[in-house]
Amino acid sequence: MAKQGLGFEITELRLGLPGGGGGTEKNEKKRVFLEISEEGENEKSNGNGKSQVVGWPPVCSYRKKNSLGDKDGSKTSKFYVKVGMDGAPFLRKIDLALHKGYSDLATALEKLFGEALRDADRCEFVPIYEDKDGDWMLAGDVPWEMFIDSCKRLRIMKRADVKGFGVLQPGEAFKGALKE
Amino acid sequence: MNYFPDEVLEHVFDFITSHKDRNSVSLVCKSWYKIEKYSRQRVFIGNCYSISPERLIARFPGLKSLTLKGKPHFADFNLVPDDWGGFLYPWIKAMARSRIGLEELRLKRMVVSDESLELLSKSFPNFKSLVLVSCEGFTTDGLAAVAANCRLLRELDLQENEVEDHRGHWLSCFPENCTSLVLLNFACLKGEINLASLERLVARSPNLKSLRLNRAVPFDTLQRLLMRAPQLVDLGTGSYVHDPYSEAYNKLKAAIQSCNSIRSLSGFLEVAPRCMSAVYPVCENLTFLNLSYAAGLQSIELTKLIQYCRKLQRLWILDCIGDKGLGVVASTCKELQELRVFPSDPFDAGNAAVTEEGLVLVSAGCPKLNSLLYFCQQMTNAALITVAKNCTNFIRFRLCILDPIKPDPVTNQPLDEGFGAIVRSCKGLKRLSLSGLLTDQVFYYIGMHAKQLEMLSIAFAGDSDKGMLYVLNGCKKLRKLEIRDCPFGDAALLEDMGKYETMRSLWMSSCEVTLGACKTLAKKMPSLNVEIINESEQTEFNLEDRQKVDKMYLYRTVVGHRKDAPEFVWLL
Secondary structure, rough: OHHHHHHHHHHOOOOOOOOOOOOOHHHHHHHHHHHHHHHHHHOOOOOOOOOOOOOOOOOOOOHHHHHOHHHHHOOOOOEEEEEEEOOOOOOOEEEEEOOOOOOHHHHHHHHHHOOOOHHHOOOOOEEEEEEEOOOEEEEEOHHHHHHHHOOOOOOHHHHHHHOOOOOOOOOOOHHHHHHO | OOOOOHHHHHHHHOOOHHHHHHHHOOOOOHHHHHHHHHHHEEEEEEEEOOOOHHHHHHHHHHHHHHEOOOOOHHHHHHHOOOOOOEHHHHHHHHHOOOOOOOOEEEEOOOEEEEHHHHHHHOOOOOEEEEEEEEEEEEOOOOOOOOHHHHHOOOOEEEEEEEOOOOOOOHHHHOOOOOOOOOOOOOOOOOOOOOOOHHHHHHHHHOOOOEEEEEOOOOOOHHHHHHHOOOOOOOOEEEEEEEEEEOOOHHHHHHHHOOOOOOOOOEEEOOOHHHHHHHHHHOOOOOOOOOOOOOOOOOOHHHHHHHHOOOOOOOOEEEHHHHHHHHHHHHOOOOOEEEEEOOOOOOOOOOOOOHHHHHHHHHHHHOOOOOOOEEEOOOHHHHHHHHHHOOOOOEEEEEEEOOOOOOOOOOOOOOHHHHHHHHHHHOOOOOOOOOOOOHHHHHHHHHHHOOOOOOEEEEEEOOOOHHHHHHHHHHHHHHEEEEEEOOEEEEOOOOOOOHHHHHOOOOEEOOOOEEEHHHHHHHHHHHEEEEEEEOOOOOOOOOOOOEEEOOEEEEEEEEOOOOOOOOOOOEEE
């Protein structure tokens, strides 16, 4: 993704910037940055495919080693909640801390319950969660951070069971309800 | 000339504490030189190779407190190979031999061996304070020696060092009768420590004001430590993960509430966001908050916390706080002087969570802001111009746009005008780091307006030698200049060679400077050491004069070439 960004920049630069001659010099220098970063990417894949120039950005090496650990998820405080689905015989557990938002969560849930979702005769599902106060809430109303802060457990209900609560309009799909 | 006996003059000089002023005092006349020389206790050496230990001791035999800095700043970003230099041992050896009464040692970017720590611990009976910042080369065995032998130790401050951890017992080496600790910071250690020893140590240290724990210190130990040290002024938590519905958590809440002297808070190296509310009572009096290693906290927890921090003066935070979160900072922290926003994902330039908007909000809400380090996704000229209008007091302004050649995304222009506004408006600016797309024009502005500038960091900027020359000619107080990946070459380097004698150092890497020019400079200026760092296969004799050097580091010195340079460093 970063590489894409750089490519775009290069095109912009060639449209002609003010600030003195040596247009070719400038482009060469910018090209050098792109080359360095491409080289870096080819030589040492750092696991997430992002290009790296030595010493850029200027974050000191101690900080680089010690504040990214959490990002790997290897040392993050885990945040597992139970997830049940109507019709599925077993509950599952999911680590909310691993996901960045509702759509991410939707994908993960689909992976966990994929079969059950498909088998359930094309009926639609609604994600709900139990909050700190013990109330069952529709997932997707509040910002993600607020959601993971208050969510104690998740449940995937069949829309058919929800009718009569007047909560949803017909036609709202599982993914739609989870859109951020 | 002198109507006062020496003791009177000495007493007067005691009131003069700034290094610069004391240096001036020693130049007045011979007798003032002599009195100042013998009464000088504190010495600051910004480049350990500018002078030798022997000359230091001869010059200031009464030395008690020494600050030493080793590697150049860009070593922080892996631009300087290991073994480049900056060894502590020769200094300790010389001071031990001459029976210097060393009491304090502050080191930055030095290579500190266990041997040197052991020698230190045994050679200076009055040793009180050891501060190591960004150092390497030692293990917990060296720390054990310091703990065991420095009977009067008050401060052990380890900041962001690479320490090989041999696990465990160094803390137990503090003798039972050691009760003098005022500051203990071991947050950078990775290994397990003896928790019982730690608790006993804290319990018998009534003067302990500052305690920063490492990751291995769990939540419940923290609670017990706080019960024993309610007088703490500065606290760095270790691991901060627990079930917020537990008894242990309630105990911690109670313990924190009894600590009403805490003014500085850091750590949260591992954190359960739901436990942060225990800390809210402390927030109202905080002046320094460092959450830059608390990767487990999202924007919402950060802003919740910050809303209580009305007296905050310094804030170090990760960019996941977002522009909106910075808006909360702006409306809450009216006393804010220093802000540092670090990238939570340095390599993902497309996703940095803060932009120019956050900075503008803070500049509008925090008029006392004078020091900034800001990693962001993008910056505009308009934003910088606004910031310059809002905050004229900047002493340090370090901007890092994650894509270093990114223009103003709105206008597609370079950021020359924006930085120009900053240097024009902030007449007291001492330190500046540039990024983004920049032409020679920004250097024209810097040379014209940044008259107090002492340190300048440049990367991927400029068009020609003119850029560098504007800076060298205009910035009369420049002490440190570090440049990487810029099209500055021989003409700029050689135009005013005498200038480098007025500076501490110059770093140029991946620029257009040739070996021949470096040799010329070295030959004409014997008071400078010109070092070439060459990590390729080529030896000194294979590289031709007209070929570009990869890395050049030059610095003024009174002791000529250093004797400890490794093979890959050529001393011209």
